[in-house]
Amino acid sequence: MTGLVQYKFLFMAQLLLGEGMFLLRLERRGCFGVRAVGCAAALLVIAGVFPIVQYTAWYVSFLFLALFVCTLPAMRLCFDEPWENLLFCGIAGYTVQHLAYLLFTVIGEVTQMHLLFGGVPDPYSSAAVDLSMFSPVQIIFYVNCYFLVYACTFELFDRKLKGNHDLHLGRTNLICLSGLLIAADVIFNMITNYYTTASRASLLLERGYNVLVCVLILALLYNQLSRRELKAELDGVQHILEQGKKQYELAKQNIDLINMKYHDLKHRSEALSARGAAALEEKAELDRALEGYSALVKTGSEVLDVILSEKMLLCRERGIEMTCMADGQGLGFIRTHHLYALLGNAIDNAVEAVEGLPQEKRVISLFVRSLGNLAHIHVENYYEGPLALRGGLPATTKGEKDYHGYGMPSMRAIAEQYGGTLSISAEGGIFLLDIIMAQQGDAGDS
Known part of the structure; x- marks a missing residue:
C-alpha cells in the first residue's frame, strides 16, 4: 500500500x-x-x-x-x-x-x-x-x-x-x-x-x-x-450602568413615597397621643410599624441617602443586619448612576453572600468617607465556600450568565474612570471590598 x-x-x-x-x-x-x-x-x-x-x-x-x-x-x-x-x-x-x-x-x-x-x-x-x-x-x-x-x-x-x-x-x-x-x-x-x-x-x-x-x-x-x-x-458593564440609571430613579421615587408616608403616619401618631388613653393602643401599634422606617439615613448626600435607605430596607426584609457609617458630603464628584452602581452592586453581592449563613453571620458593614479629594468605600461581610477568582475578581456562581458576573467588572471600570482602584481580599471567612476614587474635576451628573 x-x-x-x-x-x-x-x-x-x-x-x-x-x-x-x-x-x-x-x-x-x-x-x-x-x-x-x-x-x-x-x-x-x-x-x-x-x-x-x-x-x-x-x-x-x-x-x-x-x-x-x-x-x-x-x-x-x-x-x-x-x-x-x-x-x-x-x-x-x-x-x-x-x-x-x-x-x-x-x-x-x-x-x-x-x-x-x-x-x-x-x-x-x-x-x-x-x-x-x-x-x-x-x-x-x-x-x-x-x-x-x-x-x-x-x-x-x-x-x-x-x-x-x-x-x-x-x-x-x-x-x-x-x-x-x-x-x-x-x-x-x-x-x-x-x-x-x-x-x-x-x-x-x-x-x-x-x-x-x-x-x-x-x-x-x-x-x-x-x-x-x-x-x-x-x-455587560454598559448594561449594568444603564440599569443603574433606571434603578436609581425608581429607588428615589420609592424612597420619596416612603418618606411622605412616614411623615403622614408620624403626624397621625402625634394626633393619636392627644386623644388620650383610648387611642394609646392604636398609637403603640402605629409606632411599632414606624420603627421599621426610622432607620432611613441622612449622610449629607441625597444620592447616598436614597441608595442606603433602599438597601437597608432590603436587608431588614431578609433578616440581615447592616451597619453603616457614611459621610456623603465629599461624594458630589461621582455621577449619580456611577455611585448607585458601585454601592448597589457591592451591597447586593454582600446580601447574596450572607443570606444563606447562620443568623450570627448575617451581618454587613459599610463605611463611606471622604479624605480631601479622595472617596473611600469599604464593605465587609461573612462568606462561606471557595472564592473563585477570574481576572482578580470574584467569578459569578449563577447558572444563567447573561449579564451576570459583570457587576464587579463594572465597579472596577467606574473606579478606574475616577482615577481610582478596586481591591478585594478575604481572610478568616470575611470578604473585604475597598474602592478608592479621586476627584478629577467636575464629573457632572449625567
Whole structure:
C-alpha cells in the first residue's frame, strides 16, 4: 500500500481529533453519540475511497483540502450551531493538525532522525511503505509531538471557549482569512515536499515559514475569541450602568413615597397621643410599624441617602443586619448612576453572600468617607465556600450568565474612570471590598 493511501486515514483521524477539541463546548444535536460515530465512520470511508489521480503538489493539496471540506457538513449534522462557528472550529482543528505535522517534520530534519534511526517513509509518495521502517524512538517521538501540540492548544483555547456562553465566535471575515491562510500553507507545504530536495537549508527555511503561518492563524483565531470576550464584558458593564440609571430613579421615587408616608403616619401618631388613653393602643401599634422606617439615613448626600435607605430596607426584609457609617458630603464628584452602581452592586453581592449563613453571620458593614479629594468605600461581610477568582475578581456562581458576573467588572471600570482602584481580599471567612476614587474635576451628573 502506498504512503499516501495509508496517510489519508491517519490524516482524517488527526483532523477529527483537532476539530473535536474546539467543538467540545458547542451545542450538540439530539442522539449526538450515534451521529458522531456515524459521521466519523463515514469520513474515514470517504478518506479511504477518495481517488488519487496523480502524485503532484497541486492534486495532493486538493485531496487534503477536499477531505477537510467534507468534515464541515458532518459537524453540522452533529452540532446545532451556525456555519460560522463550525468553520471556525474546522479551520482551527486543521491548523493544529498541520502544525503538529510540521513540527514533527522540522524537528526530525534538524536532529537528522532519519540518519540516526533509519529512513522515514514519505507519506505523499507513490512508493509502498514498510511500517517496520519506523523505529520505536520515532514512534514515541511522533506520538509525543502530536500530543503536546494538541494538548497545549486545547489548554489555551478551551479557557476562552468556556467563557463564550452565547457561542457567537466572532467576525466571519477573519475566519475566512484564516481559512485562506491554512489553504495556502497546505499548498506551499506540498510544493516544498515535492520540489525542495536539493538544499537542506532551503527545506528547513520553508518548513519554518509554514510553522510560522500556522502559529499566525492560531493567534488570529485566539485574538478573535479574546476580542469577543472583551466585547461581551463591555456590553455587560454598559448594561449594568444603564440599569443603574433606571434603578436609581425608581429607588428615589420609592424612597420619596416612603418618606411622605412616614411623615403622614408620624403626624397621625402625634394626633393619636392627644386623644388620650383610648387611642394609646392604636398609637403603640402605629409606632411599632414606624420603627421599621426610622432607620432611613441622612449622610449629607441625597444620592447616598436614597441608595442606603433602599438597601437597608432590603436587608431588614431578609433578616440581615447592616451597619453603616457614611459621610456623603465629599461624594458630589461621582455621577449619580456611577455611585448607585458601585454601592448597589457591592451591597447586593454582600446580601447574596450572607443570606444563606447562620443568623450570627448575617451581618454587613459599610463605611463611606471622604479624605480631601479622595472617596473611600469599604464593605465587609461573612462568606462561606471557595472564592473563585477570574481576572482578580470574584467569578459569578449563577447558572444563567447573561449579564451576570459583570457587576464587579463594572465597579472596577467606574473606579478606574475616577482615577481610582478596586481591591478585594478575604481572610478568616470575611470578604473585604475597598474602592478608592479621586476627584478629577467636575464629573457632572449625567
